[in-house]
Amino acid sequence: MTRIIKYTEAINEALHEAMAQDESVLLFGLGVDDPKRIFATTAQLVERFGSERVFDMPTAENAMTGIGIGASLLGFRPVMVHQRLDFFLLAMDQLVNNAAKWYFMFGGQKSVPITIRLVTGRGWGQGPTHSQNLHAWFAHIPGLKVVMPAFPADAKGMLLSAIFDDNPVIVIEHRWVHALEGEVVNGDWRIPLGKGRVVTSGDALTIVALSYMTIEALHAVEQLKQDGIYCELIDLRSIQPLDWELIFTSVKKTGRLLALDIAATSFSVASELVARCAIELFADLKCPPRKLALPDCPVPTSFGLTKGFYITAVDIVETVGAMLNCPVPGAERLRAAQTTPHDVPGEWFKGPF
Amino acid sequence: MRQHVVQQWQGNIDLALLHQMKRIRQIELAIATRYSEGKMRCPTHLSVGQEGVAAAAGTALTFNDLAISTHRGHAHYLAKGGDSSRMIAEIYGKEGGCSRGFGGSMHLLDLEIGFMGSTAIVGNSIPVGVGLALAIKHQQLSKVSCIFLGDGAVEEGAFYEAANFAALKRLPVLFICENNLYSVYSPLSVRQPETRKIHQLAASIGMTSASYDGNDVKACFEGISHHLDSIREGIGPCFLEFSTYRWLEHCGPHYDNHIGYRSEDEFLRWQALEPIARFERQLLKNSMITPPEIALIDSLVTKEVSAAFTFAEESAFPRPEICSAYIYK
Ligand SMILES: Cc1ncc(C[n+]2csc(CCOP(=O)(O)OP(=O)(O)O)c2C)c(N)n1
Ligand SMILES: [Mg+2]
Numbered sequence: 001m002t003r004i005i006k007y008t009e010a011i012n013e014a015l016h017e018a019m020a021q022d023e024s025v026l027l028f029g030l031g032v033d034d035p036k037r038i039f040a041t042t043a044q045l046v047e048r049f050g051s052e053r054v055f056d057m058p059t060a061e062n063a064m065t066g067i068g069i070g071a072s073l074l075g076f077r078p079v080m081v082h083q084r085l086d087f088f089l090l091a092m093d094q095l096v097n098n099a100a101k102w103y104f105m106f107g108g109q110k111s112v113p114i115t116i117r118l119v120t121g122r123g124w125g126q127g128p129t130h131s132q133n134l135h136a137w138f139a140h141i142p143g144l145k146v147v148m149p150a151f152p153a154d155a156k157g158m159l160l161s162a163i164f165d166d167n168p169v170i171v172i173e174h175r176w177v178h179a180l181e182g183e184v185v186n187g188d189w190r191i192p193l194g195k196g197r198v199v200t201s202g203d204a205l206t207i208v209a210l211s212y213m214t215i216e217a218l219h220a221v222e223q224l225k226q227d228g229i230y231c232e233l234i235d236l237r238s239i240q241p242l243d244w245e246l247i248f249t250s251v252k253k254t255g256r257l258l259a260l261d262i263a264a265t266s267f268s269v270a271s272e273l274v275a276r277c278a279i280e281l282f283a284d285l286k287c288p289p290r291k292l293a294l295p296d297c298p299v300p301t302s303f304g305l306t307k308g309f310y311i312t313a314v315d316i317v318e319t320v321g322a323m324l325n326c327p328v329p330g331a332e333r334l335r336a337a338q339t340t341p342h343d344v345p346g347e348w349f350k351g352p353f
Numbered sequence: 354m355r356q357h358v359v360q361q362w363q364g365n366i367d368l369a370l371l372h373q374m375k376r377i378r379q380i381e382l383a384i385a386t387r388y389s390e391g392k393m394r395c396p397t398h399l400s401v402g403q404e405g406v407a408a409a410a411g412t413a414l415t416f417n418d419l420a421i422s423t424h425r426g427h428a429h430y431l432a433k434g435g436d437s438s439r440m441i442a443e444i445y446g447k448e449g450g451c452s453r454g455f456g457g458s459m460h461l462l463d464l465e466i467g468f469m470g471s472t473a474i475v476g477n478s479i480p481v482g483v484g485l486a487l488a489i490k491h492q493q494l495s496k497v498s499c500i501f502l503g504d505g506a507v508e509e510g511a512f513y514e515a516a517n518f519a520a521l522k523r524l525p526v527l528f529i530c531e532n533n534l535y536s537v538y539s540p541l542s543v544r545q546p547e548t549r550k551i552h553q554l555a556a557s558i559g560m561t562s563a564s565y566d567g568n569d570v571k572a573c574f575e576g577i578s579h580h581l582d583s584i585r586e587g588i589g590p591c592f593l594e595f596s597t598y599r600w601l602e603h604c605g606p607h608y609d610n611h612i613g614y615r616s617e618d619e620f621l622r623w624q625a626l627e628p629i630a631r632f633e634r635q636l637l638k639n640s641m642i643t644p645p646e647i648a649l650i651d652s653l654v655t656k657e658v659s660a661a662f663t664f665a666e667e668s669a670f671p672r673p674e675i676c677s678a679y680i681y682k
Contacts, residue, residue: 034538035612058508058544059475059536086474090509125395125446125457129473297677302446302454303394304670343394352388352396352605 001186007177010152010184011041011117014159015079017188019049022077025163027054028064029081029117038081039119039178061087065094068114069102077163078114083353085118085172086129099168100143115162120174120211120262122310123343124351127301133263133294135210136272138170139240145169145193146240150214152182154237157191165193174212174262176345194241198250202230205256205320208247208273210236213260213311220316223330231320239269244276251277255286256323260311261293268293287323292316306343314338355434355466357416366412367632367641370570372650373408374629377428379654380437383662384427384444385606392666393444395457396473400428402600405628406531407432407501409573413581414499419467419489421482422501424459425599426471429501434466437657438664449668455679467496475536476502476509483515486524486590497584499527505536507551508544513558516590520559523589527581528555530594531567537603538614555592567595568628571635598623 005013019025031038033046033056046054057064061082068078082088088095095116103111121131138146145167149155155173162169199214200221209217214235221233232250236242251257257277259270270291277289292311300306314334321328340346362368381399388397400407403425411432414420422429430440436451443450444458452460459473469485472478482500489496506512507530519526530551534541545551556562561583565576573595580591600620602609610617636642 031537031539035614036538056539056543059505060508060510062510090474090511127395127457127460127473128455129459130396295677297680300455300676301395301457301460302450302671304446304448305454305673305676307673309673309676351391351394 002183003186004181005152005184007152007155007173007180007182008040010156011159011173012043013184014156014163015042015045016048018079018160018163019045019053021188022164024076025053026071026076026078027081028057028068028078030057030059031083032056032081038083042081061090062094065091065116066098069094069098069112072112072114073110079117079163080114081117083119084130085120085134086132088116088118089134095144095168096141100141103167104143111166112168113166114168115159115171116168117159117171117173120172122174122176122212123306123345124349125301125303125343126299128298131299135170135172135239136263136267136269139269143168144240145238146172147193147238148172148174148211149237150174150177150211150235152180153184154191154197154235156184157189158193158237160188161190161193164190169193172211176212177215179346179348180215191237194238194243196234196236196238196243196246198246199233199235200231202232203254204229204231205258205323206232206234206247206250206254207258207260207316207320208234208236209260210239210269211262213262216311216313217260217316219313219334220320220330223313223317223334224320224328227328227330229320229324229326229328236269247273247277248280251281252284255284257285257289258316258319258323259289259291260316261291263293264296265291265293266296290319290323292319303341303343310342355416357434358412366574367571367636368646368650369412370408370574371629371632371636371642372653373412373432374404374570374632375650375654376437376657377404377407377431378629379658380431380441380661381427383658384441385601387662388606393458394446395444395459396604397444397458397606398425398604399601399606400425400599402623402627403531403533403567403597404428405570405573406529406567406595406597409570409577410499410501410529413574413577414497416466418497418499419469419485420499420501421469421478421485422461422471423475423478423503423506424471424473425503426459426461426501430461430463430468430471433463433468435461435463435468437661439463441661442665442668445665445668446670447665447668448671449664454671476506476511479506479512480515483519483524483526486519486526487522489525490522495585497525497527497581499529501529501531503536504530504532504534504541504551505544507554516555516558516560516592519590523587525584526590527577527584528560528590528592529577530592531597532594533597533599535599535603535615540614550594552592552594555594560590560592561588562592562594564594564596567597568626568631570628570632600624
């Protein structure tokens with residue numbers, strides 16, 4: 001049985017499923033039981049599972065992460081949530097020095113099965129400290145798993161896998177996919193961590209996307225198709241572990257790689273994709289791989305300054321055209337169809353958060 | 354050169370305090386009224402209801418003193434003497450903004466009057482404020498570093514670490530903690546032990562501390578002035594806790610008593626204690642102010658509000674090309 005539900009509902013469903021199934025699952029974070037319920041993702045949980053298992057917390061990100069780690073050592077599976085990734089930066093010590101290494105530094109005796117949900121902001125002036133994309137930092141730390149689902153089904157399936165994984169897993173949700181609807185399987189339905197997905201297949205070029213970039217890429221791929229260009233779009237879904245086999249198979253077939261990212265370009269996941277493909281598949285490449293990501297610049301606040309800051313479907317279409325050395329009228333069509341202001345994902349988003 | 358509000362009123366503290374509060378209230382309400390036009394496109398935390406504390410602090414501090422603040426920083430910026438036109442332009446994301454459109458509502462700065470910045474991560478301007486005090490002490494200046502913070506911020510490790518250092522080194526720091534009972538929608542009861550007061554916690558860290566009714570602007574002013582004198586005499590850091598109440602939603606322009614985290618009753622109780630009308634009544638009753646003086650303050654405020662929004666509307670958006678201009682000096 002499947003149903004069409006929103007991304008936020010898919011997250012909510014995964015939490016209900018996990019908490020119903022296993023009493024050791026705890027949920028805490030600023031606002032998990034408040035009227036807004038973390039963009040509705042934690043709806044009805046405190047009512048159903050009680051305030052011993054679902055609770056608000058002091059504004060103390062670092063210590064609360066450590067407290068989650070401690071509880072996990074005695075068999076709990078804490079899920080923590082932060083309404084912006086940026087707030088979680090206070091917890092880098094507990095995450096990096098403890099969670100990521102506990103299993104390793106005590107010789108494989110105790111692992112830390114915690115899940116940390118982080119929401120990435122964008123638009124409406126979220127600015128320098130409310131819209132940072134630092135997934136590459138987390139992926140750089142051995143011992144952490146990092147997933148960035150773009151679609152409701154993946155959000156549910158991967159969050160469930162994350163909660164029942166015996167390692168620390170960071171789940172990054174982009175604010176702009178929160179309202180996205182899609183088909184989701186009922187009940188305990190899991191997607192293994194570390195697996196990417198071919199969203200559309202094609203042989204002209206491989207586009208590897210993650211999180212919200214997958215949505216922009218989908219628009220681009222559809223336009224390109226109308227112009228007779230068939231791209232293979234891969235949604236990474238998980239960046240640590242990363243599904244290299246899926247990427248290599250596709251790039252071998254197409255000979256061309258365009259890596260997309262929602263973070264600053266340098267030292268990004270896109271950089272790693274380009275590097276590994278260049279090293280492993282040098283002979284298969286028909287043109288230099290390329291990456292499209294954000295400027296190496298903090299995110300400004302002003303509506304004026306964010307114009308052109310983010311990568312859109314138009315940029316993707318034009319880059320594909322440049323890599324294939326062919327005209328892409330789709331870019332113009334996309335430009336003409338752009339009606340919402342550049343700093344909101346759609347009419348549903350009215351700010352301020 | 355800008356004139357400190359006390360000079361503006363020839364040393365009449367009462368008029369200065371009333372003017373400060375009304376100015377903050379009207380600017381904040383104008384933002385709330387116009388927010389739905391969609392031109393102020395950034396998360397915006399208003400201080401309606403909390404004007405008393407900011408006004409008292411801004412009036413007691415000199416332009417020579419420094420201040421640093423939080424996500425809810427408009428009132429602090431304005432009370433310190435910050436330029437309202439440049440603040441509104443900043444919220445509009447315009448190049449005439451006090452941070453040139455790079456920061457928005459949560460990143461205000463006005464160096465000319467010693468407002469050293471406000472930041473959006475809870476607790477994270479506290480150590481910076483202590484650092485300002487360290488520099489002040491090294492330079493043997495008589496300035497004070499004033500750190501505005503909320504009741505939620507004392508839960509962050511950075512608060513303990515910075516307060517401990519300030520106490521250790523007896524730094525000239527004035528902590529102004531506005532306890533408005535909430536962090537977003539979370540009441541104090543789910544965040545801090547019920548019987549322990551924030552100002553007691555501060556005292557046990559080794560700071561001089563006291564608490565005040567934050568809606569009694571005159572008492573706040575006198576308390577702050579007294580502690581500023583002690584700090585200037587070298588007593589070390591002082592931590593003052595003020596009880597107050599935010600009228601509007603945590604972030605944004607609306608009233609939100611209906612959504613369930615607090616009651617309409619509680620709101621009405623606090624609204625009845627509100628700092629501005631209460632002070633105005635008191636001054637009138639004691640013949641400390643005349644109706645024409647009130648009218649003068651009101652008209653100054655109206656003019657300032659309208660000038661600020663005109664400035665913001667007329668200022669241009671910064672060009673996207675300059676985005677990378679300020680990554681490194
Ligand atoms: C480290 C961090 N955690 C969480 C947030 C989200 N947040 C923004 S304002 C706020 C409330 C802080 O409460 P308080 O210090 O009492 O200030 P108030 O909003 O009441 O003025 C929170 C939790 C944040 N900005 N930074
Ligand atoms: Mg508060």
